[in-house]
Amino acid sequence: MGIQLFLNEQYLSYQIRQIVEWLPEKAPHAVIFGATGSGKTYATKLMLGRISLHISNSQIYVCDYKGDDDFSFLSGTSRFYRFHDCSKGLDNFFKRFQDRQSGLDTSRNMIILYFDEWASYCNNLEKKVAEEEKRKLATLLMLGRSFHVHIIIAQQRVDAVYFNSARDNFNLVIGLGNLSQESKDMLFHEFKDQMKPDRKQGTGYMLTNGTDFTQIQVPTINDKEKLHKYIKMAVTR
Ligand SMILES: Nc1ncnc2c1ncn2[C@@H]1O[C@H](COP(=O)(O)OP(=O)(O)OP(=O)(O)O)[C@@H](O)[C@H]1O
Numbered sequence: 001m002g003i004q005l006f007l008n009e010q011y012l013s014y015q016i017r018q019i020v021e022w023l024p025e026k027a028p029h030a031v032i033f034g035a036t037g038s039g040k041t042y043a044t045k046l047m048l049g050r051i052s053l054h055i056s057n058s059q060i061y062v063c064d065y066k067g068d069d070d071f072s073f074l075s076g077t078s079r080f081y082r083f084h085d086c087s088k089g090l091d092n093f094f095k096r097f098q099d100r101q102s103g104l105d106t107s108r109n110m111i112i113l114y115f116d117e118w119a120s121y122c123n124n125l126e127k128k129v130a131e132e133e134k135r136k137l138a139t140l141l142m143l144g145r146s147f148h149v150h151i152i153i154a155q156q157r158v159d160a161v162y163f164n165s166a167r168d169n170f171n172l173v174i175g176l177g178n179l180s181q182e183s184k185d186m187l188f189h190e191f192k193d194q195m196k197p198d199r200k201q202g203t204g205y206m207l208t209n210g211t212d213f214t215q216i217q218v219p220t221i222n223d224k225e226k227l228h229k230y231i232k233m234a235v236t237r
Pocket residue numbers: 034035036037038039040041042043201202203218219220221
């Protein structure tokens with residue numbers, strides 16, 4: 001099932017409102033990146049809300065390492081983890097995956113781990129612990145799809161060092177704002193010549209499965225309360 005996410009910006013210039021969809025079964029894991037203030041949190045919230053709305057039995061785990069006010073509406077909910085507690089969030093999510101993998105849990109509803117600022121999280125751990133956390137994430141990225149286990153990461157840069165060898169398993173890549181040459185080289189290599197330096201907050205590029213390249217605009221959120229309500233539903237059900 002396709003989840004409607006953003007607007008195709010090239011069509012918008014012809015006054016046509018074409019919605020860009022995400023097919024989680026074809027592109028199970030997403031990374032959203034861009035400089036501070038480029039609109040990552042805004043776009044991610046929209047994504048989480050749409051998942052909750054369209055997939056009524058989906059369950060979301062939110063690990064908010066940054067821990068500012070963006071997700072404070074989730075305070076007190078069972079699958080919301082802030083700052084140091086994010087290790088517990090990853091652990092609990094990984095156990096859900098392992099239970100499915102071992103056959104203990106036969107349910108296959110969509111479960112999603114959203115991790116904000118994964119790179120900062122890794123950087124602030126002892127080396128050995130960081131390696132263990134990266135190993136867990138890499139396993140989820142490589143084996144999650146057939147168990148309907150999905151990862152969404154938002155951070156400023158997507159260096160391979162934070163994902164062991166599993167970075168290529170992010171099949172939905174969303175870059176917001178104007179990206180550095182290095183970021184374009186890392187994630188949009190074949191399309192970098194088509195990327196213009198005119199990106200504003202809430203606009204960028206999306207690449208699906210390494211082939212579908214789209215210029216996107218993140219639509220305005222009209223009802224923030226409603227959006228938060230839907231995210232909260234998926235974090236608690
Ligand atoms: N598509 C958009 N439409 C309207 N406002 C937006 C849009 N995207 C972002 N904004 C606004 O821009 C500001 C910065 O956005 P946001 O917090 O999502 O950036 P960020 O990339 O997550 O930044 P940081 O890395 O510092 O957390 C916010 O006030 C947000 O409401």
